[in-house]
Amino acid sequence: MYSFKFFNVPVSFSLSVLWNFGSILGMVLFFQIFSGLFLSFYYVADGFNSFSSVQYIMSDVNFGWVFRVLHFNGASMFFFFLYLHFFKGLFFCSYRLSGTWVMGLVIFFIVMMEAFMGYVLVWAQMSFWASVVITSLLSVIPYFGFSLVYWIWSGFSVVNSTLKFFFVIHFLMPWLVFLLVFVHLFFLHSTGSTSPLFCHGDYDKISFYPYYFLKDSYNIVVFLLFFIFSFFFPFYLGDPEMFVESDPMVSPVHIVPEWYFLFAYAILRAIPNKVLGVFFLVFSIFIFFFYVFFNNYFSVLDNLNCFLVVFFILVSVFLSWLGQCHVEYPFVDLSILFSFFYFFFAFLIVFSRVFTKFIFS
Numbered sequence: 001m002y003s004f005k006f007f008n009v010p011v012s013f014s015l016s017v018l019w020n021f022g023s024i025l026g027m028v029l030f031f032q033i034f035s036g037l038f039l040s041f042y043y044v045a046d047g048f049n050s051f052s053s054v055q056y057i058m059s060d061v062n063f064g065w066v067f068r069v070l071h072f073n074g075a076s077m078f079f080f081f082l083y084l085h086f087f088k089g090l091f092f093c094s095y096r097l098s099g100t101w102v103m104g105l106v107i108f109f110i111v112m113m114e115a116f117m118g119y120v121l122v123w124a125q126m127s128f129w130a131s132v133v134i135t136s137l138l139s140v141i142p143y144f145g146f147s148l149v150y151w152i153w154s155g156f157s158v159v160n161s162t163l164k165f166f167f168v169i170h171f172l173m174p175w176l177v178f179l180l181v182f183v184h185l186f187f188l189h190s191t192g193s194t195s196p197l198f199c200h201g202d203y204d205k206i207s208f209y210p211y212y213f214l215k216d217s218y219n220i221v222v223f224l225l226f227f228i229f230s231f232f233f234p235f236y237l238g239d240p241e242m243f244v245e246s247d248p249m250v251s252p253v254h255i256v257p258e259w260y261f262l263f264a265y266a267i268l269r270a271i272p273n274k275v276l277g278v279f280f281l282v283f284s285i286f287i288f289f290f291y292v293f294f295n296n297y298f299s300v301l302d303n304l305n306c307f308l309v310v311f312f313i314l315v316s317v318f319l320s321w322l323g324q325c326h327v328e329y330p331f332v333d334l335s336i337l338f339s340f341f342y343f344f345f346a347f348l349i350v351f352s353r354v355f356t357k358f359i360f361s
Contacts, residue, residue, distance in 0.1 A: 017218070018084075018088045019088075021081050021084050023219060024219050026181065028074060028077055028078045029174070029177065029178065029181065031070075032071060032074045032075070032078060033174045033175075033178065035067045035071040035074065036171075036174065038067045039057060039068060040171060042056065042057050042061050043057065043121070043167075045121070045163055045164045045168075046163070046164075047123065047159065047246075048160070050122070050163060051122065051123045051245045051246065054122055069230050069231070069234040069235075070227075072235070072238070073226070073229065073230040073234070073237065074226075075115055075118065075258075076237050076260065078111070079111075079115070079260035080260075082111065083260070086104075086108070087309065087313055089104070090309045091305075091306065091309050093305070095288070095291035095292050097187070097191045098292035099187035100184060100191065101288075101292055102289060103180060103183050103184040103187055105285070105288055106180060107177055107180050107181065107184060108285065109285055110177055110180070112261070113169075114173040114174065115258070115260065116130075116257075117166040117167075117169055117170040118170050119258060120163070121163070121166060121167055121170060122242060123245070123246050124241060124242045124243065124245065124246060125241040125244040125245065125246050125252055126239050126241035126242055126252055126255065127242065127246070128158065128246035129252055130255065130257055131158050131162065131166070133255060135152055135158070135162075136149060137268075137274075137278050137281075138152070140274055140275045140279075152165060158248070237259060239256060256324050259324075261323075262319070262320035262322075262324055263319040263323060264284055264323075266319045266322045266323035266335045266338070267281055267284050267319065267339045268280075269323070269327060269332070270335035270336045271336075271339070280339070283343075284343075287343065287347075288346070291349075294350045294351065308349045309349060311345050312342070318338055319338050322334055322335045322338060323335075
């Protein structure tokens with residue numbers, strides 16, 4: 001009975017291909033859980049053998065290289081469509097659906113932690129030192145920050161037990177995300193999706209099945225392109241240091257995270273104070289939680305709102321480029337400037353209705 005209601009939920013007829021991003025994310029999440037489960041059979045969460053176990057999967061396990069390459073690129077695919085899904089939400093003011101928006105941001109935050117821990121598990125040179133840098137940021141928490149860092153490390157530095165800690169959390173977190181996705185869908189079906197018309201009545205709605213069910217089948221084309229990219233350019237999105245075994249005595253000259261963390265990394269590096277840097281790093285995500293308090297029902301296609309969102313996207317992309325640049329002039333100064341623009345446009349988006357009233361009054 002519930003599945004029958006799910007397939008017959010009323011959906012606005014004006015939804016475009018932009019609303020396929022959510023279903024793509026669900027499919028990629030399922031694929032990542034399946035491929036990760038296969039890899040966990042052969043991965044060894046041990047500081048002395050983890051890197052060699054990854055090479056064993058790539059070289060000696062039947063079709064192990066297929067699962068490893070697809071899992072590696074699947075993370076990038078997930079974040080690519082996650083950002084598209086998020087930017088679409090900004091365009092169409094999805095934060096007016098407060099429950100759906102908040103739950104989506106919670107999933108976003110958890111997935112970022114999940115991806116970081118998976119990145120560390122390779123135990124290569126870059127991933128090892130990334131774990132040192134990122135976990136050290138927790139020391140800014142008042143009173144118990146250093147105790148928390150030492151507890152995660154299981155000592156006074158990143159050691160073998162730290163890797164086991166990350167592996168267990170990385171294995172368990174996807175199931176939490178899977179559960180939260182159903183909560184996200186519950187809120188979505190309770191309020192209905194946003195649309196270019198943003199009509200809540202059923203007078204502009206059609207049944208989800210078969211119309212949008214068939215439209216979601218176009219996602220197969222996306223997966224086909226993903227497979228082609230993964231097999232022809234398997235490690236194009238990786239760093240050369242990921243093929244070098246970790247050495248706690250020698251740090252890389254230039255530490256760079258994965259591309260989907262670069263915008264936040266640029267904000268962190270732009271601020272010389274460690275406490276303020278971590279604060280704005282976290283605030284770069286948590287700022288969007290406050291959008292639900294300004295869920296005015298103004299025109300979804302408000303020109304000012306679209307203008308601000310486009311500039312916010314451009315600033316985020318440029319920050320991501322700055323995040324992989326060396327810490328030197330002029331990249332440091334540009335990081336400071338565009339970090340300011342990031343928060344400036346993030347605030348302006350939510351107050352665009354106020355500015356619209358002011359301009360046209």
